[in-house]
Amino acid sequence: MVSTRTSALESLKPDALDPEGATSAAANAAERDALGDRLIQGSMRRSFNSNIDIDWDAPQDPDLFYLPPEMMSLYGTPLWESMTHRQRVELSRQEAANTLTRAVWFENTLNQGLLRAMLHQDPTSRNVHYALTEIGDETRHMVMFGRAVSAIGALPYRLSRREALAVQAMPLAYRGLMLWVAALCGEEVIDESQKQNARHPDVQPIMLQVFRIHVTEEARHIRYAREGVRRRIARAPWWERQFVATANGGAAFILRRLYYDKEVYRRCGLPVREAMRQARNNEQVRARRRESFEGLHGFLTENGLLNPISRLMWRSHGFL
Template structure:
C-alpha cells in the first residue's frame, strides 16, 4: 500500500475520508447523541500511520525533533555548552522518551475503558464509541512504537517499580476518575504536540505523528469532558471530593514522563546535573503551565480542583 501524497504547501497528508459539514451541538446529558456525533467524526477523520506517514523519508541530522524551545534544557547553562548536534540528539531522545511513555499511558486508558464496558449495554452507541476510541489508541501505540524506531532511538522501558504501579492504575479508573485521568494524560501533552505539529523547523516525520495524534485526540478529549460532566450529574459528594483532591497525582506522573535521567545519559550529559537544570528551567516550565490552563479551568469550573490537588500541580510545576 502506497503513502498518500503530501500537500506541498502545508506538508499535511489528506485524511482517509472527506470532511462533512459540522453537526449541531448536543447535550452532555444525552450520551447516545454525543456518541453518534463522535462516531460520525471518527468515520470522516481517522488515519492509518502505515500509509499516512512516510516512514522511510530521510532525516536531516541537523534538524531538531522538537521545537527548540520545547527541549528541556533550552536556555540553561548546560544548553549553552552543548554543540548543535548534541542539542539535536537531546531533542531526538526526548521524542523517543515521549513516544515510549505514550504507549503505556494509552495501554492503561484502554484497560480502564474495557473495565467500564463490563457494566454497560453492548448495544449502546456510547459503548461503540468507546470501542472506536480503543481502536484509535491502539493505532497510536503502534505509531508511537514505530516512531521511536524510525527516529533511530532505543525505546525507553518502564522500570520494574514503574511497571508494577502502572499495572494498578486502571484499577483506580472508576467513575469520574476514569475521565479525569484521561484528560490529565491527554490535554496537556495534546496542547504541546499541537503547537509542535505546525513548527516547520522540526523533522517532518515527527510533525506528521503529532498531527495525526492531535487530530484524533480532539475527539477523545471531547468524549472525556462529556464523560466528566455526565458522571458528575450522578456522582456522590464523596466521589467528587476524592477526585478533586487526588488528581494532582497526575502532575507527578506527567513530570516523570517529561524528565528522564536516561535521556540525558544517552545524550552524553551528566544526568543528575541535567535533571536539576531542566526542572529549574523557567522557559520550558512556562510552556507547560500554559498547556495546563485549559484543563485547570475546566476542572475548577466543575468543582474538581481541590486545595490538595492545586498544591500538587503547583509543586510539580504546572501552576504558578
C-alpha cells in the first residue's frame, strides 16, 4: 500500500505530469532572475536620492519656465498670445505642480500593485528583489515630486472625491497582465515628454534636475514592465488579453488630465471655460500627445493589446 501510494504521489509531481512544461517554467524563472539581477546592478551603479542630489534651496529665476513653453496646454493659442511673460511662467508653474501631484498618486497605486503581486512570488528570487528595488525608486520619486511642488512655491492639486475613489480602486485591477500594461501607460508616455523637458534651456534648473533623475530611473522600470508584458502574454488566457486590450484605453482619460485641468486656470486667474476650450482644441498639444504615445502604441500593437474600443478611447483623448 505504501509503495502504491508513493507511486501515485510521484505521478502527481509537475515533472511527471509535464516535464517539458516544468523545464520551461524553470527556464522562465531563470530568465526573470537574470533580468532582475541586471536591473539591480544598474540600480546600484546609477540611482539618485533627491534629498541630496537636488539643490532645493537654489534661487529660481523669475523669468524661467517650470515646463517648456511648447509643452504647455495653451501654447500658441489666442489666450497665450494675450498673456504677459510672467503670466506664462505662472501657468507653467501650476501645470508643473499639477503633473507632479498626479504623478505621486500614480506611483502610489503602482507600488500597491507590485506589493500585491509579491504575495504570490518567491521572496528569494532576484526578480522579486528588483521589484522591491523599483518600489524604493518610486517611493523616492514620490518624495521628490512632493518636495518639488513645495520648492517651486505651488500648492498640490487634490483629487476630487470621485477621483479618489477611482484611484483607490485601481490597484485592485493591477493583476497579471494588467499590472504591467498599467505601469507602461503611466510611465512610458510621461517619460517620453520628460526626455524633451530635461534638455530645455528655458526651464528652471531645479525642474531639469527632477526630470533627469526621473528619466534615468524610469528607463529601468520601463524595461522591467515591458518584459513583464512579454512573459505574461505568452501564457495569459484569451479573456485576460481582451480585457487588458480594452481597459488600457482608460489611461488616455487619466493622462489627459496631466495636460489641462480647470483648477490650473483658476489659480492663474484665467477665464476657465475659455481656457479649457482653447486647450482642448489646441492642435499643438494633440501633436505632442501623439508623439509621446508613439513608442507605447507600437509596443501595444505588436503584442495585440489594442482593439477598436481602446483605439477609440486613445483617439478621442488626442493620443492617436
